[in-house]
Amino acid sequence: MARTFASSFSPLPLAALISLTGLTSLTMGAAGCTIGSDFDPGEIEFEPDRPELSESDDPDPYTGDDEIVLEAQSQFRTGLDVHQKIIWRTCTPFDGVCHNSKEFPDLRTPANFVKAFGANCNVQYGEYESVYDRCERPGDRFRISGGGYESGQIEIGWIESIAGDYYQGEDLPPEDSPGLHIHLADPMPGEQTKVYTSGGFERTFITDGEVKDFTFANYTTLWYILPGRTHVIGEVREYQGDQVQELLSVGIIEGDANRNGTLGAREGDPIHMLSAGDPENSYLIARLRGVMSGEEVPGSRMPLANQPLSIAEMLALFCLVETIPEDPGEADLARAVDYAGCSYSADPAGLNLLGEGVTWAARIEKVLEYNCSGCHNEITPEADLALIGEGVYERLLEPSQQNPALNLIEPGEPESSYLYLKITGHEDIVGNPMPYNPLTGEGTLTQAEIADIETWIINGAIEDE
Numbered sequence: 001m002a003r004t005f006a007s008s009f010s011p012l013p014l015a016a017l018i019s020l021t022g023l024t025s026l027t028m029g030a031a032g033c034t035i036g037s038d039f040d041p042g043e044i045e046f047e048p049d050r051p052e053l054s055e056s057d058d059p060d061p062y063t064g065d066d067e068i069v070l071e072a073q074s075q076f077r078t079g080l081d082v083h084q085k086i087i088w089r090t091c092t093p094f095d096g097v098c099h100n101s102k103e104f105p106d107l108r109t110p111a112n113f114v115k116a117f118g119a120n121c122n123v124q125y126g127e128y129e130s131v132y133d134r135c136e137r138p139g140d141r142f143r144i145s146g147g148g149y150e151s152g153q154i155e156i157g158w159i160e161s162i163a164g165d166y167y168q169g170e171d172l173p174p175e176d177s178p179g180l181h182i183h184l185a186d187p188m189p190g191e192q193t194k195v196y197t198s199g200g201f202e203r204t205f206i207t208d209g210e211v212k213d214f215t216f217a218n219y220t221t222l223w224y225i226l227p228g229r230t231h232v233i234g235e236v237r238e239y240q241g242d243q244v245q246e247l248l249s250v251g252i253i254e255g256d257a258n259r260n261g262t263l264g265a266r267e268g269d270p271i272h273m274l275s276a277g278d279p280e281n282s283y284l285i286a287r288l289r290g291v292m293s294g295e296e297v298p299g300s301r302m303p304l305a306n307q308p309l310s311i312a313e314m315l316a317l318f319c320l321v322e323t324i325p326e327d328p329g330e331a332d333l334a335r336a337v338d339y340a341g342c343s344y345s346a347d348p349a350g351l352n353l354l355g356e357g358v359t360w361a362a363r364i365e366k367v368l369e370y371n372c373s374g375c376h377n378e379i380t381p382e383a384d385l386a387l388i389g390e391g392v393y394e395r396l397l398e399p400s401q402q403n404p405a406l407n408l409i410e411p412g413e414p415e416s417s418y419l420y421l422k423i424t425g426h427e428d429i430v431g432n433p434m435p436y437n438p439l440t441g442e443g444t445l446t447q448a449e450i451a452d453i454e455t456w457i458i459n460g461a462i463e464d465e
């Protein structure tokens with residue numbers, strides 16, 4: 001019997017197929033700038049009151065007196081400003097992540113930024129742990145028919161190829177046996193456990209307004225149906241290896257891409273990278289905040305920014321996304337952002353990335369106390385700097401001894417805050433990076449601690465009680 005891999009009924013060339021699925025190949029990896037997982041930004045406390053979309057290119061400006069809104073309006077007047085000053089600044093050639101198309105869409109151009117509206121989020125074969133359930137789309141379907149067996153179409157949960165010599169035993173292969181593993185959303189009917197036949201991969205396309213099911217690939221082999229009947233293993237002999245690789249490279253849509261047992265699309269509508277009118281259900285924004293609808297979003301928290309966004313920048317992004325029309329084009333970015341209509345202008349402080357719990361009293365003061373006050377104590381402080389007790393906050397706003405040109409903390413400017421330079425081991429510091437470890441000569445705070453101090457400084461280094 002000839003064993004061929006063929007797109008038996010392929011009305012579209014492979015490339016067209018891939019492009020039809022849009023941004024399928026973009027995945028959000030766990031790499032990038034990591035901010036601690038103990039982060040918990042506050043819920044946005046008010047129900048956003050969605051504005052009427054303004055028809056005019058120049059909506060009436062915001063005339064209230066909230067300083068954050070006024071700052072956002074003057075610095076990020078249009079969508080192009082938001083792109084250029086907020087999104088683009090995270091695209092620096094060395095540290096930027098926004099151009100890393102493996103993890104994120106390439107957002108360097110306004111055209112690409114606009115394409116992120118309505119685009120699917122991360123669902124790609126591989127790097128599955130960082131896929132968010134709500135990004136999962138309805139999976140492609142798998143079906144085996146022939147050899148006296150007919151399974152019907154069953155949604156694919158996830159698919160994996162395990163390399164190695166094919167199984168040659170008499171019984172069913174073990175669960176982690178080499179082969180093409182297909183995990184299904186629902187069990188295969190019947191009792192049969194071994195079938196030598198063709199396995200078809202099917203997808204629904206909408207062409208010219210007509211909904212059609214197409215088999216976009218076939219793989220003929222010996223299929224084992226394991227107990228429970230939701231796990232199927234297709235035998236892959238050496239000469240079939242290329243066929244399987246080719247099959248996987250098509251980008252089969254997995255309904256449970258993160259393999260956690262929840263098929264996101266069955267639970268609700270899949271979300272998009274950016275959703276016009278709905279910043280809170282926009283994946284890129286959720287990745288900045290680390291949460292969506294009170295639920296943690298997997299992956300590192302700062303996908304776009306090497307530096308956390310200030311409240312004014314968050315507001316600009318929220319208001320742009322909230323007030324941009326559906327299916328925006330580049331021209332829509334040139335319009336002034338409608339800050340007056342934007343519901344978040346009512347309470348921009350609610351967008352603070354710092355969130356609850358990462359305040360001076362609850363977090364920053366404690367980080368200093370736990371990590372620094374052994375040496376920077378009240379009685380005989382090193383460098384004449386006490387980082388515990390009364391008056392610490394006031395002292396931090398004063399000049400450093402080692403570099404009197406800089407204050408220890410400069411609200412809004414981590415790079416001009418000498419204490420921040422000391423904890424990040426900046427090359428311009430005098431003495432050692434802090435916290436100093438006398439045994440090894442070095443020592444460091446965790447990434448999360450440093451990131452929290454940085455975000456706190458960026459947002460004004462405010463002392464709360």
Ligand code: HEC
Pocket residue numbers: 368371372373374375376382383385399400401402403408418419422423430431432433434435436437438445
């Ligand atoms: C093991 C003792 C030790 C620990 C722990 C320590 N420091 Fe220091 N710190 C020193 C010494 C000694 C100096 C002066 C020499 C130097 O800078 O290397 C200093 C200097 C500094 C200075 C410079 C002060 C100025 O006015 O210019 C800053 C800022 C500082 N430390 C911050 C911190 C912070 C923040 C922590 C905790 C995250 C920390 N230190 C933990 C011993 C320590």
